[in-house]
Amino acid sequence: MTSRRAQVPVDPVAVTLVRRTGLVATELLGAGRRGIKRAGRRPARSGDGLAALEADALALGYLLGPRLRARLAGLPADQLAVTGHGLLAVLAATVGADVPHVPLFRDFPRRVPADTHQRYVQRVFTLLCQEPQQPCVLCGLVGPVSAVSPCAHLVCPACWETERYSDCPLCHRRVDAGTPFRTVTGPAPAGTAAPTGTGLPMPRRAAVLEVADDVDGAVHRALGLLLARRTPLAPQDRADLLVLLDRAGTGSHWLPPEVPVRQTRALVLGWLAADPAYAARLPDLLARYADTATDLLRLLYVLHGTDPGLVDPPARRRSLPRRLRRTLLARLDALPLPALVEDLHRHRPAWLAMAENLHPFEQAARHPVAAAAFAVLRRTAVDPSTPLGRLLAGTAVAHPEVLSVWQGRLCRVSWGGRVETALRSGAVDAAVDLLARRPGELLRRTVTLAARTDDPRRLLATTAEAARSVSPGVLLAALGAVRAATWPAGTRLYFPRGGSARLWAEPDHRPRLLAALGGALDDLLAGELRRRAGKLPAVEVALLDAALADLVAPFTERTASTALVRLPRGSSQPLPTGRRVRLFLHWTEPADTQVDLDLSVAMSDDAGAFVGWCDYTRLRFADDAAVHSGDLTSAPPPLGASEFVDLDVPALRSRGIRYLTMVVCSYNDVPFDAMRDAFAGLMADAGHSGVPFVPKAVEQRFELTGRVRVATPLVVDLKAGVLRWVDATLGGTGGEHSVARYSRTLGRLTAAVDAYFAAGRRVGLWEVACWHAATRAGTVLVRRRDGTVSGYRRGDDEPEAAFVARLAALGPADPVPPEALPRPGFAAVIRGDLPVAPAAQVYALYRSGLDVDRVDLVEAADLVGALAPVARR
Known part of the structure; x- marks a missing residue:
């Protein structure tokens, strides 16, 4: 990163740590830049510089923590200047103060024209009628009309009030420096402008910055959280992951046994595949982290410089080294043929394009399974007179449940087609049996199956078994869908999968579920999530914020x-x-x-x-x-x-x-x-x-x-x-x-x-936090919206589900004196301004007074991700 305000070079690792954790790696700020001593002047004292730095940080909405302040106070004046400029550059970019903000009307909002239409008519009239070296068409004055650069429009400063506009008043384009309408010629250096808003209170998003005593330790903690995330990473998270990987280096000490999210796996594998040092280890890495053909397709997208979400095809396909092609084909060949065929057809256009780079028929005898799967994908003719044709015919005979030869071409038998056929014919039990083989698909179709089934007990039993192995995101989506289908019909909102979150809303036409069946499915799904929360590390006291009810559990x-x-x-x-x-x-x-x-x-x-x-x-x-x-x-x-x-x-x-x-x-x-x-x-x-x-x-x-x-x-x-x-x-x-x-x-x-x-048609973060607190802590403290704190303890004969329901509904509290309790070991709050135990796991929307280097700071997605299947953790 280089700040446009001061052209201060800052190590991207320092930027990532400040933004993600609030930790300041002082040795990385302004890296490669030395303090500037002005001839004939004594260097400023460190105390003065530190006071100025604190004031500038406050003007940006940040405070320096005591350990960071002590570290900065110990720096020589010239080094403090470099570090301070680097820190301010990072903070300014974070809030948007790293660029000049020059609106069209200089005195906004005081002198904005009241009649936009009249001003538009004047602009058009001037554009059409004003001639060079002629009187102004609006006021009739001779002489003041001049051309504005670069648009060359003829403007009368008297009529168009030079002091009001910062740029061309006719076309509203930026004008070149040196024209009457330009007051700012470039960005102001960081820390040189007088701070604004000094009399304002600190914003809600204000945070205390602390020093990163162990930069590599902070990097590995941040990297570990991203790799352990069980929901797809946001764009900024993906960029941060690559920055952290570059810092972590090519050693394998940071690579965990499991990376739950497949898109994240692809990013890591793509980063490793680009390093020649990992060429020999790549087959083992693929065997560990790529267990489907789609995993390899995501990797190919990364290698071609495209997002592993498989939304946008690569703009340009790159030639792959022969060793890498053979490694990828060998991994495809090691996958079970039924799953491989199904996966290739799930993304058929993408695989058809990638096949041109992989050349799967070049050595078909070495990779017969991969060759057969691509032959099905390409609908290749089976010619018994050729070695490839005989290989394909033999593969079809060996796998009749997946492949068949029809009209001389290799074809597949679709699993999804069998499910749809069963549903259309009313054979719901057969569809349930098929979907049970893929628990995630079963949970995604829970409402459809529940609305059609004649055997609710069987569906509940199958769903309960499937729920034990699916991701928390799928469970939360299914829980929300069941509630929406059980409650009175309302609006159905879609966030279609794509390059951006495009919205689509329509009335919910799904059939309503009977209250008994909907309630049973609700209890089943929520109970599975509670069960998983109960397997997490226990704490003596948990702290929740009732205002978490305003937040939705993260999705998409x-x-x-x-x-x-x-x-x-x-x-x-x-x-x-x-x-x-x-x-x-x-x-x-x-x-x-x-x-x-x-x-x-x-x-x-x-x-x-x-x-x-x-x-x-x-x-x-x-x-x-x-x-x-x-x-x-x-x-x-x-x-x-x-x-x-x-x-x-x-x-x-x-x-x-x-x-x-x-x-x-x-x-x-x-x-x-x-x-x-x-x-x-x-x-x-x-x-x-x-x-x-x-x-x-x-x-x-x-x-x-x-x-x-x-x-x-x-x-x-x-x-x-x-x-x-x-x-x-x-x-x-x-x-x-x-x-x-x-x-x-x-x-x-x-x-x-x-x-x-x-209406709560998505599961809220408050409910997720209640699952965590009620199953992990002996005592739960709740800060209510009025600031008072109530205590909750599960009764000896109170079922866990009833305790969670009482807590979630903010029901009758228990006589628990908060001042007599130890500090919370788990907290999910809006503002992190209450004391917690050292190393406590904390989610805070606004970090406020948290000492970020003394707690385990997590994101909302981490609270959801922690509810992963216990067997996989």
Whole structure:
């Protein structure tokens, strides 16, 4: 990483540790850079520099912990300067303060035009009628009209108020340095600008930074958590994994016996395969970590520079070394033929493309199983007069349950086809028997089977057996589906698998399950998750936060945006205190491509009817209830472009508006992943700071990535006073993307999304935390929303399920004096501001006062992943 503010080189490991753990590797910050001594001046004292560093960190919303402060205080002044600049560069990039934020209207939000339409007419009239060396067409003055560079539009500074605009007032493109409209020519160096927001309270996401005493130990702990994660990694997690692997090196001490997630395995194997030192060990590694053909396909995607999620095919296939090709074919040949044939057909187009690199028929006699599987995939003709034809015919005879020769070609007998045939014919028991061979598929079809079965007892018994071996993510999805099908029908929300989380909502037409069967399935699935939680290390005291009910157990993290605060998709949090919130957007366009991103807000009522908007076509909504900073239509470096929208919460609420949906559109259809950088976020009320971007006020910042043109990251419910993190996109084709184009869709989707998640149709993190606490701890402390703490202990004759239900419902508490108890050894809280035991396992949405080097800090996905099948752990 290199900060654009100060061009400070920072080791990527240092960036990863600060962002993931809050630990500062001081020796890696500003690596390779020496302190600069100015001639004729004495170096500044370390005490002064440390005070300045603390002030700048506070202005970014971070505090220096005591051990970190002591470490920095012991550094020479020049080294402190280098380390401080590196740390500030990391923190600034984390909150979005590493770039200049220059909106179109300099005095935003004070002097934004009230009549957007009139201003548009003036712009068009000037563009059409203004001539060089002629009087201004608006005011008639002679002489002041001049051309703006690089767009060459003719502008009268008197009419277009040079002091109001930062760029061309006609086309809204960035202008070259030296023009009357340019006030900032480049990024300010980190730590040189006066900190803003010094009078503001610390943000909710504030964290205490501590020193990393053992950098390699911290790297291995972070790496171990990622490798042990039992849900697919988000894009930022995948990037962090590669950084940590580079630091860990090629030794095998960090490689665990099991990597549960197949996409993660592919990333690790791809990293190892690229190292010649592992060439001899690769067959053994594949035998250990690649037990299906799809695992090898994910590896091939990684080797071709593509995401192992198998969504986007490689842009360009690379030639594979012969030794690697033979190793991969040998591993395919060692797999059971039925599973191999099924796996190849599951991703048929991808394997057909990869076969051109693998050459499976080149040495068919050496890899007969692999050759037969690819022959089925290619629907190869069986010619008995050739060695390959005789080999294929013999393989078909040996495996009649999988292969057959039809019309002279090798064909397969599909397992999935048999399941669908059984369901269509009403043979539910036969379908259950088939699905029992694949427990994950059985759990995914639980609701369908339950709605059709005539033998609920048999289904319950088969489901119970299957549930013992599937991943916690599959169990949670099945549990949510059962509850949704048992409760009254509502909205069904889809997050289709793809390069981004595109939303689709429709009424839930699934048949309703009988309450008795739905309840039995609920008890079965939740009971299996409780049983797994009970096998985890026991603690004497656990601490929970009742506000965890606002968070959803994480799902589809593979497409999650890189965000400052890692809210699981669908979760909500109270709006920041204060009258106003400010949305922001920044992007920098690639070379030779003009990019126009637009920050907009769509407004709808309780029923989801679209009632208003604030964007480049309406800079002000209801006077100053919503104010837009102006539409910038280009974003060349070094400034890029920034847009803001100020939202007056009470004023909008008084207008009958219920929902505000943040929308980011690429007007000219350039996808986000084509940008040099693109991010957006939300700030709390910055008071009278006088600047558009106040780092200390930033509550959320997230990257805009992927082949996406329209993003809907968050929804504000003004009636409830909450912000719901949606992290989704809308599908769209063509250009001219805008709120107006998607107005009806946005209104309906906003109301549907809020109703879906508010109704609890996804399992919440509060319930997951209750499973952990109630089965692992003798005493459970709960911090309620009003700040009071209640205690819970399981009664001698109280069943475990009843205790979990009492705890989850915040039922009658027990007389437990919290002050007489030891500190909690497990905690799941919103704010990490309560004392916990050393080495306690802690999930905290906001780290607050946690000493991150003294606890086992985990993510929400880790709480879910810990509920993996006991036999596999």
